[in-house]
Amino acid sequence: MSTHHISVTINGTPYEGDVEARILLVHWICDTLRLTGTHIGCDTTSCGACTILVDGKATKSCTMFAVQANGRQIMTVEGLEQGDKLHPLQEGFHEEHALQCGYCTPGMMMTSLALLRRNPNPTEHEIRVGISGNLCRCTGYVNIVKAVQYAAEKMQAAEQVPVGAEGGE
Amino acid sequence: MFPVTFDYLEARNLDEAIALLEQHGGDAKILAGGQSLIPLMRFRIAGPTILIDINRIDSLEYIQETDGTLHIGALTREAELDNSALIRNRYPILLDTSSMVADPIVRNWATVGGNIAHADPANDHPATMLALGARIVARGPAGERVLSIDEFFTDAPFETALAPNEVLTEIRIPAPVERSGGAYFKLERKVGDYAIAGAAAYIVLDAGGNVSYAGIGLTNLAQVPIKARNAEQSLLGKPLDDAAIHAAADLAAAATQPTSDTRGPADYKRAMARTLTVRALRKALARATGGE
Structure with a gap:
């Protein structure tokens, strides 16, 4: 079982932490970072509720390991609103x-x-x-x-x- | 759901990936797009103890036609086929196929090489590659070898001719010649589902209008991807008229061994194999004769 130190930019803010290899990106975002806007729906890569942008690409974050996001740019739903202005x-x-x-x-x-x-x-x-x-x-x-x-x-x-x-x- | 624990290793280049495979052998799995492997690991159907991530080996992502051959890097994402002008203009059968793989979000990461190397009879590319007579490039510690697509798949599901220390690096497809055309049809319950049935056809006509090459592949109609050899043989040397198309479709349906499940009873799937083969051959003919 390997553990990895990762650094990821989410909505312009740098985050880092240690993750076990098997931790899915969506769990790291929701449970560890408490960015709870991203939803865990089906857990079967079907529903798309957990979709985020990874390096600009729409990505089902239940189908990527957190360790794979190391060094990448992520945008979640929390990144849509700018100041008080809705996207x-x-x-x-x-x-x-x-x-x-x-x-x-x-x-x-x-x-x-x-x-x-x-x-x-x-x-x-x-x-x-x-x-x-x-x-x-x-x-x-x-x-x-x-x-x-x-x-x-x-x-x-x-x-x-x-x-x-x-x-x- | 969480996968069982494993060690994650990232390969920065192909040599490193092969060295890691050589070191860890049968315990290790290559992680490409992960859109099949990660769900299987979440369900704990697959439990590799070591993953070798190749996602950052950019040199494995390319689509280029040179010297009469289309070269597709194994890590090419399905979305890149969807958006490629070369594929749209010259290889519409590949666009038929990529655009039916899973859904558009999955296709941003899912790779062509992974779709083939996973050897799932329900995956879409195997049938198309069997119809096209593709070749597979595998690289291991001893160097590179090129396999024909039908020797790449074995008699067992989810199994290929790749050695434990080899990586699928490239798919080679003959560039279109005069009077050639292909098409892929997939029947699915909803976007993102596996095929109830799927059929790929690729044909070449000679100057007299007779069939000089015929390739037919079938999706999710047996334990392994099917190459419908009898159907292919039946078409050679004759015009591709409606009688020939229907006779070939009957032979293709006879080559299937579907099982009854939530996607339908076996008889229905066999009937759909026949119908989809007819449609694929008709569309292949239309494309070969400039009808589309």
């Missing part, structure tokens, strides 16, 4: 009523973020394929698709604002 995806999920129980929501938003970074203006079909590794048992997905479309529009509009024209912040 367009969070706003979209709120405005479009894209959640009921909310359990799948962190994973849905992180998968959607990776999708929108790669494809800022996805079709409905592309959104549905994009989130096909995330299961929601409440909504029937209709409002989740609308929320991602909301975020896509908002993020694109923000892109078009000339630098410095936003003021504030």
Whole structure:
């Protein structure tokens, strides 16, 4: 049984610690670091509730060992909000009523973020394929698709604002 | 659920991975994308005592066509096949396949080499590689050897011809020639599930329109990936008309040994093998004749 010292940057903050080799990344994030926004759903690599970004790639954090994340950049749902300002995806999920129980929501938003970074203006079909590794048992997905479309529009509009024209912040 | 305890070792390059395998032999497993291995370890179906992580060996991630051969590095992620213009334009059968592997998040880490080396009859690439007549490059302490895909798989599930101290490093696929085409069809209950049944077909026509090469592979229809040899043979030297397609599909279905389970009874799966083989051959023909 090996133990490893790892250093990982999560949402811009450096974390380090000793982990047993068999500790899954999701357990280290939730149980050790107490970043509890990432959810453990199925434990079978099916549901996507534990999805985070690892070096920008949407990743089921129940299917990676914590030791494998050493030196990597991670983003979890806690990294979406900037100051008091909700991310367009969070706003979209709120405005479009894209959640009921909310359990799948962190994973849905992180998968959607990776999708929108790669494809800022996805079709409905592309959104549905994009989130096909995330299961929601409440909504029937209709409002989740609308929320991602909301975020896509908002993020694109923000892109078009000339630098410095936003003021504030 | 937690896997049983193990030692984790990270290989920084291929030589190091082989040296570690040589040192630890049968106790060690290569950890590539981990999208099959880690779930198996969580369920404690697999319990290797040593894992050799090869995820940071970037030199094993590439897709390139040179000298009439497509070379795919074993660590190439499924998502890279999904997003490759070369694959989309020249090897649509590979895009058919990669886009049906698990789900898009899993495909960010899942590797082509792992999908093959795991030798799960339910995995999608084995059938496609059998249809394409792929070759597998294995590297061990004594150097490199190249195996044909049908000698790579054995008669036992989850077993390959790789020696305990060898790493699968590359998959080689013949580049498309004139009048060639292939397709993969998978029937699944939902995104992310294994196939109820799957069929891959790859054909080459001669100048007269007769079949000069036929490859047919089947997914999750026996204990091991199936190469439907009788079906392939039946197509050679003839035009690929509907009668030939149906006769080959009957032979492909006859080569299956499905078991009844939650994905359906054996008879249903055998019927689906026939239907999917028909569809794969028709689409392969359409692609070979510029119909798509």
